[in-house]
Amino acid sequence: MTTQQIQAPFPGVFYRKSAPDDPVYVEEGQVVQVGDVIGLIEVMKQFVELKSEVSGTLASFSAENEAVLEAGDVIATLEVRE
Structure with missing residues (x-):
């Protein structure tokens, strides 16, 4: 099993949900x-x-909800089966 990081494609604010009351x-x-x-x-x-x-x-999130990100910042890590 390998891991792959999901990175911010550009600067901005990261949100884990679409609205404050949404899952x-x-x-x-x-x-x-x-x-x-x-x-x-x-x-x-x-x-x-x-x-x-x-x-x-x-596997995990590196960025918290409402985190300010720069391009290339790691947001999450996925475990991928080969």
Whole structure:
């Protein structure tokens, strides 16, 4: 099993859920498929979905909800089966 990091594609604010009262998109330990939304990045009042590019298990989040990120910052780590 290998790991793959999900990185911020550009600077912005990371959100794990779409609204304060909504559940998070993905919990740690949850299996995700290619294209599953794991969070949002807000840039200049525009919200962009952050999607998984591989299938695997979300091992951990490195970024907290509402964290300010720079491009390339690690958001989460996936465990991927080869």
